[in-house]
Amino acid sequence: MIITMHTFGLAVLVGASTAVDLRVLGVGRQLPISSLSGFFMVMWAGFWLNAFTGVLLFAADPRTTVLFTIKLLSVAVAVGLILVIRRALANGPTTVTPAARTYAVISLLMWVIATTTGRLMAYL
Amino acid sequence: MDVLGEMMTSVLAATSIDESVVSYLKSTAFSHFVVNTPWVWPLAETLHFLGLALLFGAIGPLDLRLLGFMKHLPVSAFRALVPWAVAGFSLNLVTGLVFLIATPDQYMSNISWWLKALFLVIAGLNVLLFELTQRDKADALPLGSGTPAVLKVIGSVSLVSWFMVLVWGRMLAFLGNAF
Numbered sequence: 384m385i386i387t388m389h390t391f392g393l394a395v396l397v398g399a400s401t402a403v404d405l406r407v408l409g410v411g412r413q414l415p416i417s418s419l420s421g422f423f424m425v426m427w428a429g430f431w432l433n434a435f436t437g438v439l440l441f442a443a444d445p446r447t448t449v450l451f452t453i454k455l456l457s458v459a460v461a462v463g464l465i466l467v468i469r470r471a472l473a474n475g476p477t478t479v480t481p482a483a484r485t486y487a488v489i490s491l492l493m494w495v496i497a498t499t500t501g502r503l504m505a506y507l
Numbered sequence: 508m509d510v511l512g513e514m515m516t517s518v519l520a521a522t523s524i525d526e527s528v529v530s531y532l533k534s535t536a537f538s539h540f541v542v543n544t545p546w547v548w549p550l551a552e553t554l555h556f557l558g559l560a561l562l563f564g565a566i567g568p569l570d571l572r573l574l575g576f577m578k579h580l581p582v583s584a585f586r587a588l589v590p591w592a593v594a595g596f597s598l599n600l601v602t603g604l605v606f607l608i609a610t611p612d613q614y615m616s617n618i619s620w621w622l623k624a625l626f627l628v629i630a631g632l633n634v635l636l637f638e639l640t641q642r643d644k645a646d647a648l649p650l651g652s653g654t655p656a657v658l659k660v661i662g663s664v665s666l667v668s669w670f671m672v673l674v675w676g677r678m679l680a681f682l683g684n685a686f
Binding site for chain 1: 548549552556557559561563564568571576579580581587670673678
């Protein structure tokens with residue numbers, strides 16, 4: 384049940400963050416940048432759900448493997464980028480800055496790494 | 508668990524006709540390749556999880572809009588994300604078929620898989636209902652006004668059924684013996 388909630392949290396956090404990253408990269412331009420605040424609220428809900436269930440899962444099986452370390456680092460960078468991207472968009476610019484695009488690409492990459500290493504922990 | 512056990516037994520009885528399909532799929536070169544190549548299964552699982560994140564992230568905002576949230580934005584703006592939901596779903600359909608063809612018995616004999624399939628069908632019919640009968644009406648909704656009951660139902664059914672697809676997919680490993 385805890386791992387199911389962890390997967391659901393992944394869907395919410397990574398899903399909402401990916402949606403914002405895609406918007407920054409030009410998908411769905413009809414969505415005004417200023418309207419994305421709801422997405423960030425959803426992300427934090429997913430983040431806290433996964434921080435909580437993640438701690439429980441780690442307590443049940445406390446092994447600090449290389450994969451686990453990479454996962455935590457990539458999550459930390461991705462979560463930091465949520466804050467950075469939010470700030471970059473906070474002024475509601477009509478055009479997205481090149482820097483914000485770079486953050487969005489790195490964010491997508493970090494989620495791929497975090498999801499991959501998280502999943503591989505079950506097999507390696 | 509007794510109830511689930513009985514359900515599993517009755518599902519198994521109802522699907523025993525699939526035995527020949529199961530043994531055929533297990534005999535294919537593809538099944539042997541997936542089962543015997545160490546990296547294939549973890550790779551497909553990883554892609555399956557990235558696909559689910561894409562699907563949820565793209566379809567969740569639209570569902571919330573149909574429920575009446577963020578009504579200052581047009582429904583059509585949220586539908587811009589739908590191709591990404593289709594991409595996530597397609598990725599998961601392909602990787603899901605890899606799992607199913609490689610080890611059909613661990614799914615056919617698992618009540619979780621049948622429940623997952625049930626909710627997949629519900630979610631799919633719900634998408635059809637929206638696309639065929641409600642999409643244009645949803646696009647034409649005036650900004651700022653609430654959404655009609657039928658759209659609230661479609662949005663709710665979508666959120667709940669995709670959530671149940673995820674839950675029963677995850678439960679495969681715990682109610683049965685799927686890996």
